[in-house]
């Protein structure tokens with residue numbers, strides 16, 4: 001539970017005395033300030049006449065305050081906080097004989113002078129009685145730390161709950177709290193039982209005698225009240241716990257003042273040492289820059305770890321003398337108290353869930369839901385529907401249904417109940433996993449990339465089955481997944497849906513006069529110049545994916561999308577070259593068409609003039625021949641004109657035919673380049689797609705040793721594409737495939753050379769390449 005930091009509350013309690021040093025200690029009426037003066041120069045260790053003064057701001061100064069008022073001001077809120085689930089710690093600190101035990105336990109012989117512990121016990125049991133809507137259990141423990149040894153002050157009491165009868169050890173709990181393993185816990189039902197234990201423990205405390213206190217406590221004591229509270233009204237598995245640590249620390253003492261000797265002196269050394277560790281912990285806690293707090297240095301600081309730096313409401317009572325003789329120790333105590341004020345704790349409610357009750361509650365809820373479901377089924381005439389866990393026989397029946405469904409013997413699996421549906425899914429999953437396993441075995445030794453590809457869950461069982469040793473789904477534009485059987489041939493026009501790009505092309509064909517011939521069959525036929533088409537400009541763009549392919553999750557992206565991505569990124573350069581080649585091809589094709597028209601027109605004109613000339617000559621034959629004065633035959637003007645026309649047309653025809661032939665060569669060459677680029681684009685895309693989404697390169701090489709899949713050009717062929725072309729196509733220009741850039745440069749250079757070979761007076765000029 002979230003909590004806010006709150007500082008430790010600090011009170012000063014002054015032991016009443018007849019010789020109160022009014023000139024040195026002043027208690028202003030606000031009861032929260034203490035002014036102290038001292039004549040002693042603490043640096044030099046000797047008295048002088050200079051007065052030093054200090055002002056201490058505290059949460060309360062208890063001067064001549066009764067035990068009852070002390071309890072009310074110091075302890076009441078902490079005790080009541082325990083009923084809300086907050087841990088609380090109240091501890092008394094101070095010089096030996098200053099009144100710590102008096103404050104904490106009080107004078108046992110007088111009821112009126114009883115201290116915080118008996119009053120807290122009284123309050124606890126009063127609250128237990130008042131809070132009838134809760135059940136409480138109260139346990140007590142009483143720990144003494146004497147000369148760095150932990151002692152269970154209630155170990156002599158029978159019936160105590162103890163996790164260990166041997167040595168006591170401080171253990172740290174998961175939430176940051178601490179507990180003492182082996183310390184006995186005693187269930188108490190009322191105040192009296194609790195007080196019995198308190199007094200029993202007090203009796204067992206080690207008491208010593210020295211100059212300042214006849215009954216000096218020689219140990220630190222932690223009396224703990226453990227409270228557990230559960231609601232009677234709510235059938236809740238939640239419950240809260242809290243513990244109240246009531247700590248009576250041993251008093252600091254100056255051996256010179258107490259005159260301790262022997263055992264008491266040794267005890268004093270232990271006490272002072274552990275109090276010094278306590279001061280170090282407080283200093284560390286008060287300094288926000290300190291990362292480490294040395295709690296484990298002593299048993300006392302370790303046992304008080306959660307009281308000092310944990311989720312606890314913590315209050316310190318610093319007990320001091322009012323006499324001038326103890327002013328130095330008083331100042332020392334007040335300085336410690338001031339530091340303690342800087343320590344922050346984070347009180348939070350200790351709420352728990354009882355696992356047994358939780359299970360019981362959930363069982364009840366399940367039962368209730370079952371009854372409600374059964375009622376629902378009855379109301380909707382679904383009698384006999386059971387949502388119980390399926391028996392082995394029923395599971396077997398579902399398995400059989402799934403098998404028959406997968407093999408096509410069963411059209412659908414009837415839905416019977418939720419549990420049956422879940423079992424159907426489980427059986428499907430089994431089938432998928434089995435198929436994956438088989439596939440792995442077929443692909444040979446484990447390969448992380450194969451694993452990755454295999455772990456991509458296919459969308460359907462059929463898909464998995466289809467991919468095992470059989471041809472994959474023939475995707476649009478001839479792309480295939482999986483291995484192709486040798487018997488399976490590629491059918492180019494399988495896909496029923498044209499891609500958007502293809503649709504666009506078809507629209508443009510309608511508008512123009514473009515042939516519908518498929519790409520593979522496109523060749524530029526020199527013998528049929530009039531049939532030159534633009535169909536070779538059609539790209540091999542992938543067609544629309546099948547719908548189920550599009551909606552697959554955890555599967556490779558549709559090839560149409562992937563191809564578009566590929567063209568925009570990885571294959572952008574080759575795609576750009578392809579586009580430019582196609583543009584040049586288009587331009588040359590247009591030129592070729594124009595030349596064809598010119599040739600045809602010229603030929604028609606030639607035929608016509610030839611015919612006219614023949615007619616003219618036939619007519620002339622009957623009229624005789626004109627001759628010149630020298631007797632040479634002379635052409636009439638009309639005949640001469642026809643002859644001149646004929647000559648000119650022949651020249652034009654010859655020139656046009658020459659141009660046509662060279663343009664046709666260019667078209668042929670451009671077409672070849674376009675095909676080459678396209679093949680390369682598709683090959684590289686195919687490889688990229690397979691490597692990126694399907695199989696790693698080494699698997700590909702295995703796959704590609706078999707027959708060529710539909711639309712799939714073997715990778716080794718693709719890689720040696722340029723070499724193959726150099727050897728086999730007989731092109732006059734060498735193509736260098738070091739990179740797409742050099743490829744394109746070579747292409748441009750070739751075109752320029754072809755252009756240069758043409759005579760400048762040709763009627764048809766090449767458009768400059770970009």
Ligand SMILES: Nc1ncnc2c1ncn2[C@@H]1O[C@H](COP(=O)(O)OP(=O)(O)OP(=O)(O)O)[C@@H](O)[C@H]1O
Pocket residue numbers: 014015016094095096097098099100101102103107213215216217218249250251252319
């Ligand atoms: N506020 C008080 N009113 C009346 N008597 C007091 C008060 N404070 C202390 N005393 C008396 O002073 C004596 C010493 O007190 P106490 O034993 O509580 O000191 P202490 O701090 O516990 O000493 P030590 O550290 O040596 O155990 C006791 O006789 C006690 O009754």
